[in-house]
Amino acid sequence: MTQLREAYITGTGVFLPGEPVPVERMEDHLGRIAGRDSLLGRRALRWNGVETRHYALAADGRATHSNAGMCAQAVRAALEAAALEPADLSFLAAATTQGDYLVPGHAANVHGELGGGPLEIASFQSVCGSSLMAAKAAWLSVRAGEHDVAVAGASEFSSRWFQPAFYEGTALVDAKGRLRAEADYLRFTLSDGAGAVVMEPAPRPQGLSLKVEFIDLVSLADRFDPCMWAGASVEGRTDPLATWAFAGPAAAHAAGAVALLQDFELLKRVIRAWVGVYLQKVDQGRIVPGQVDHLLCHYSARSLREEIVSLLEKTAGMIPEQKWFSNLASVGNIGSASIWVMLDAFLKSGRLKPSEKVLCVVPESGRAFVGFMMLEAVG
Amino acid sequence: MSSVSDVLRQLTVVFTEFEGRLEQTPLIRKLTRGRFALADYHAFLIGLRQQVKDGALWMSRAASNVDDEHLELRSSLMRHAVTEHRDFRLLEADYVAAGGELAAIRGAEKNIGSEALSAWMFHEASKPNPFGLLGAMWIIEGLGSIKAAEWGALVRQRLDLPDHAVRFLLYHGENDVEHIKEFEEMLAMVLPDAETAARIVKSAQVTARLYALQIEEITA
Numbered sequence: 001m002t003q004l005r006e007a008y009i010t011g012t013g014v015f016l017p018g019e020p021v022p023v024e025r026m027e028d029h030l031g032r033i034a035g036r037d038s039l040l041g042r043r044a045l046r047w048n049g050v051e052t053r054h055y056a057l058a059a060d061g062r063a064t065h066s067n068a069g070m071c072a073q074a075v076r077a078a079l080e081a082a083a084l085e086p087a088d089l090s091f092l093a094a095a096t097t098q099g100d101y102l103v104p105g106h107a108a109n110v111h112g113e114l115g116g117g118p119l120e121i122a123s124f125q126s127v128c129g130s131s132l133m134a135a136k137a138a139w140l141s142v143r144a145g146e147h148d149v150a151v152a153g154a155s156e157f158s159s160r161w162f163q164p165a166f167y168e169g170t171a172l173v174d175a176k177g178r179l180r181a182e183a184d185y186l187r188f189t190l191s192d193g194a195g196a197v198v199m200e201p202a203p204r205p206q207g208l209s210l211k212v213e214f215i216d217l218v219s220l221a222d223r224f225d226p227c228m229w230a231g232a233s234v235e236g237r238t239d240p241l242a243t244w245a246f247a248g249p250a251a252a253h254a255a256g257a258v259a260l261l262q263d264f265e266l267l268k269r270v271i272r273a274w275v276g277v278y279l280q281k282v283d284q285g286r287i288v289p290g291q292v293d294h295l296l297c298h299y300s301a302r303s304l305r306e307e308i309v310s311l312l313e314k315t316a317g318m319i320p321e322q323k324w325f326s327n328l329a330s331v332g333n334i335g336s337a338s339i340w341v342m343l344d345a346f347l348k349s350g351r352l353k354p355s356e357k358v359l360c361v362v363p364e365s366g367r368a369f370v371g372f373m374m375l376e377a378v379g
Numbered sequence: 380m381s382s383v384s385d386v387l388r389q390l391t392v393v394f395t396e397f398e399g400r401l402e403q404t405p406l407i408r409k410l411t412r413g414r415f416a417l418a419d420y421h422a423f424l425i426g427l428r429q430q431v432k433d434g435a436l437w438m439s440r441a442a443s444n445v446d447d448e449h450l451e452l453r454s455s456l457m458r459h460a461v462t463e464h465r466d467f468r469l470l471e472a473d474y475v476a477a478g479g480e481l482a483a484i485r486g487a488e489k490n491i492g493s494e495a496l497s498a499w500m501f502h503e504a505s506k507p508n509p510f511g512l513l514g515a516m517w518i519i520e521g522l523g524s525i526k527a528a529e530w531g532a533l534v535r536q537r538l539d540l541p542d543h544a545v546r547f548l549l550y551h552g553e554n555d556v557e558h559i560k561e562f563e564e565m566l567a568m569v570l571p572d573a574e575t576a577a578r579i580v581k582s583a584q585v586t587a588r589l590y591a592l593q594i595e596e597i598t599a
Contacts, residue, residue: 223399224399224402235413266411269402269529273398273399276396279391283389311391315391316387
C-alpha cells in the first residue's frame with residue numbers, strides 16, 4: 001500500500017461582503033417583521049458579544065453577492081495567498097448551510113463562479129461543522145495522493161433567510177406581530193461571508209504553513225433531535241414525514257416550516273454532550289490541553305463559552321483563556337465560514353510561531369455534531 | 380490518571396454518555412417530543428420512587444462499611460443519607476397532587492431496571508470501604524442536579540401542572556452547586572489512588588447503564 005502523504009494548509013482566504021455593520025444598523029439590512037423592531041434583537045446581540053458584522057444584503061434589501069460567489073472570492077484569495085491560481089486547483093470541497101439553489105450542490109455553483117477549468121468537486125451541507133467535513137475531504141484527498149492542490153471553502157448567506165417575508169403571514173408570528181424566539185434569536189446570531197483554505201502535500205517554501213495532524217468529526221445525531229433546523233415547524237420537527245416538502249412550499253411556509261429555527265432547551269443538553277466528546281478526546285490522549293498553544297473555537301454565543309469553561313476547569317480539560325483567539329466580535333458568527341475567517345485573522349495577527357500547535361474546535365448545534373482539527377506550524 | 384480532576388473528567392464523559400442514552404428512551408422521547416401524557420408522569424414517578432426510596436438506604440449501608448481511617452467520608456455519606464431519606468414522600472405527594480392514588484404508588488412493583496439497580500447498589504454497599512459507590516453517587520446526584528429540573532420544567536409545561544405536583548423534580552435542581560462541591564470533597568478523601576479511581580469510574584458506568592434500563596422499562 002502506498003504511504004499516506006502529509007498535507008499542509010498553505011494559504012487562507014476570506015471574503016466579507018460590504019462594510020462592517022454596527023449593532024444599531026443590523027436590522028436595517030435584515031428588515032423589520034411587520035415594520036416593528038425586534039424584541040429579542042438587542043438582547044441576542046449582547047448575548048452573542050457581536051459588535052459588527054457583514055451582510056450581503058444592502059440596507060434597501062438588495063443582494064450584493066450570491067452565496068457561491070462569496071465562496072469563490074474566498075477561494076481565489078486563499079489560492080493567491082498560497083501563490084497559486086484557480087487553474088492550479090484540482091479538488092474543490094465546498095461547505096454551506098443553505099446554498100443558493102436547492103439543487104444542484106453548492107460546490108458546483110462555487111465552481112461556476114470560480115472558473116479555472118474542469119475540477120473534482122464535493123458539496124458538504126450541514127451547519128457550522130460542514131467546514132471541517134469539507135476540510136477532511138480535502139485533507140484526505142491530498143494525503144492519499146489523489147490531488148496536489150485542494151481547497152476547502154465555506155460560505156454563508158444567512159441574512160436572506162432572515163428577511164421579513166420568511167416570517168410574516170406564518171405561524172411563527174403571533175396576532176400582535178411578535179416573532180417566536182426560536183426564530184428571532186437566530187436573525188441576530190448569524191451573518192454573511194466566506195472563508196477558504198488551500199491544502200498541499202508540501203509546506204510553502206517561505207513563511208509558515210500549517211501541517212494538519214488530524215481532523216476528528218463526531219455526530220451525536222443518534223441521540224438528539226434536530227436542535228437548529230429549517231424545513232420543519234417547531235412542533236413537527238422530530239417527524240421526518242412532517243418536513244416541508246410533503247405539505248408543499250406554500251403550506252410549509254404558512255406553518256413556519258421554512259425559516260431557520262433553534263431549540264434553546266435542547267441546546268443546553270447538546271452543549272454538555274460536546275463537552276463530553278472533548279473530554280473523551282482529552283482522556284484518550286488525542287488532545288493534550290497542555291500541548292495546545294492556540295485555541296480557535298467557533299461558538300455561537302459568549303454564554304456558551306462560559307458554560308463550557310466552568311466545566312472544563314474542574315476536569316483539567318481547560319486550555320487557558322490567554323491561548324484563545326477569536327474575531328467573533330468584529331465579524332460575527334458566519335456559520336461554516338467562521339472557522340476559516342478566524343484562522344485567517346489569527347495567521348495575520350502574527351501570534352503563531354514555528355512548531356506551535358493550533359486546535360480548531362467547531363461545535364454545530366444542527367443535530368449535535370462537533371469537529372476538531374489539530375494543526376502544527378511549520379516553516 | 381487518578382487525581383480528582385482526572386476522575387471528574389472520566390465521570391463527566393460517563394455522565395454525558397448516560398444523558399445520550401436517556402435521551403433515546405421511549406419515556407424521555409415522549410417528554411422532549413411533546414407526546415407526554417399524565418399517565419406517563421404517573422408511571423415516571425412510580426418508576427423513580429423505588430430508587431429514591433432505596434438511595435438513602437444503600438448510602439447508609441455503605442457508610443456502615445467505611446473504616447475508621449475514613450471517618451470524614453463516613454460522616455458525609457451519613458449526612459447525605461439523612462438529607463435524602465424522606466425524599467420519596469415528597470415524590471408520593473407529587474403523585475397524589477397530580478391525580479394519582481397513594482395506594483397505587485406505594486403498592487407498585489419495581490420494574491426490571493429498578494430491580495437490577497437496587498440489587499447492584501446494595502451489593503456494592505455491602506463491601507468493605509465501598510469507595511466505588513462515589514461513582515454511583517455522581518450519576519444519581521447528576522440526575523438530581525441536572526436532569527430532574529429539566530424534566531420537571533418540561534413536565535409542568537407539557538401537562539400544565541401546578542408547581543406543587545412537580546416538587547420532587549423541580550426541588551432537586553435547586554441544590555446543584557452545593558452537591559457538586561461536596562462531591563469533589565468526597566473524591567479528595569479517597570484519591571489519588573489508581574485502583575479506587577478505576578472502581579469509581581466503573582461503578583458510575585454500571586449505575587448509569589442500570590439507571591437507563593430503569594427508565595427504559597417505564598411504560599404508561
